[in-house]
Amino acid sequence: MQYFVIEEDRSAGYTGFVDAVHKWGLPGVHCPACDATWSAGFIYPSVDLTPVAALADFEEARPEPIEEYERLCELVRPLLPPGAILEPGSDFGPLVGKAQGRFGSFVMSYFSLLVQRDALEKLQAKDIRGLKGCRTELRFRQRNSPELFELEILPMGRLHRDCLPPDYQPPCSRCGRSSIPLPDDLLLDATTLPRDLDLFRLEDFSQVIVCTKRFADASKRLGLDGVVFQPLPVK
Template identity: 55%
Template sequence: MRGPTPVTCYFELRNDKAAQALYSADYNATHKWKLPGIKDCPGCGATWGGWGHQYPAVDLSNLPERGEFEEARPEPFDELTRLRELVRPLVPPGSRLPPGTSFGPLVGTATGRFAPFSGLESCWILVRRDAFDSLQAAGVRGLLGCKTELRFRQKTPPELLELQIEPRGQLHRDCLPPDMEPPCATCGRLGVRLPDDPILDGASLPTDTDLFRAGNFSTLLIGTDRFKDAVEQGGWTGISFRELPVRS
């Protein structure tokens, strides 16, 4: 007779400042391409560009219009829409692509010793190759490691990968303001900040990956207990974990 199905636990992934203090890493980087922000949205009037929608595996180098994605700037809605449709065939199906979505490798300068995991304060995850290989060997699902184009100043730089972490689950309505307005129907802007104590909507959570973002608050990085166990059992540092409640 089969036992009960194990319950998956979920954790917010945050920068472990104490662990990072033991390393000397420093970097200044941005993704190679990006959608512009939106200027004076015709639906809500806002000028903004989002953060937390990053697709480092999406390569625009063969796109004739790739130069139009190199400068961060706000654009009117029609121009944003035109550029968004140019990249849509290259991104995972169903991607929302809000204003400010970025693509391609991290480009910039770096120096020093990197922790196994870093970059979480910027809402992305840089992982050393040795830690990445360990997670794969442990059976962590949904890992997509992407090469960076960081220029190091030392002779023997580490091999760093950026994990592509896609928005999948949602926060539960109970942790959001009761009078919250729905997202703008034109640009998708949600005019509230991430709650201090997030609650996950159990019905929305993916079952095929151990690493994802909250779909309605994409700066929130989430890992399952399988991901947490693989990190801790491997002795890898740089990430701290806070368990998140799940509500149906």
């Protein structure tokens, strides 16, 4: 199986810009074990937190003591899709905000991957595995505005130890924080990769979105643009 990292195609010439945040989120955390205050997290746009009591606890970005963070995790855990992982700063619900300009088939917005409706429907017709588009709440001030969906991309794979620094230290056992920056040359750990998904993000570096050759080939055959696919080695 061949894999690719998905990146924005900066040469495409699109002017589209998204200024939005997700409706809800877990707070950041201060960990007494490693003495770090941090927030990274994963994105679950399909998760509706309205059944949760004290919904206001999920509406403001802030750091919390780890005990409070862990309490809030338990409130949302039953609502998560299978395979979901929680980290400080994880986001839930639709993207809410403004968008304008001219967009490609795919749109990279920070750590989110958006897709236009027609492109999503074409990929769904190709039976791409694990493809889940979630509605956004974006406001456009232009005619003929696109309908953008956010793809829910589960954390499933990890980098191989061989591409990490020699002085690599395991993540904090209490909060899970890793101080290792993203390596320049990525190498996927074959033993951690999902066999039933064509699109996923890395568990240890959530900003890295990975797809299979099946996803990349389908996108290219359909003429979908806005992103490029960079090959990733596997060991």
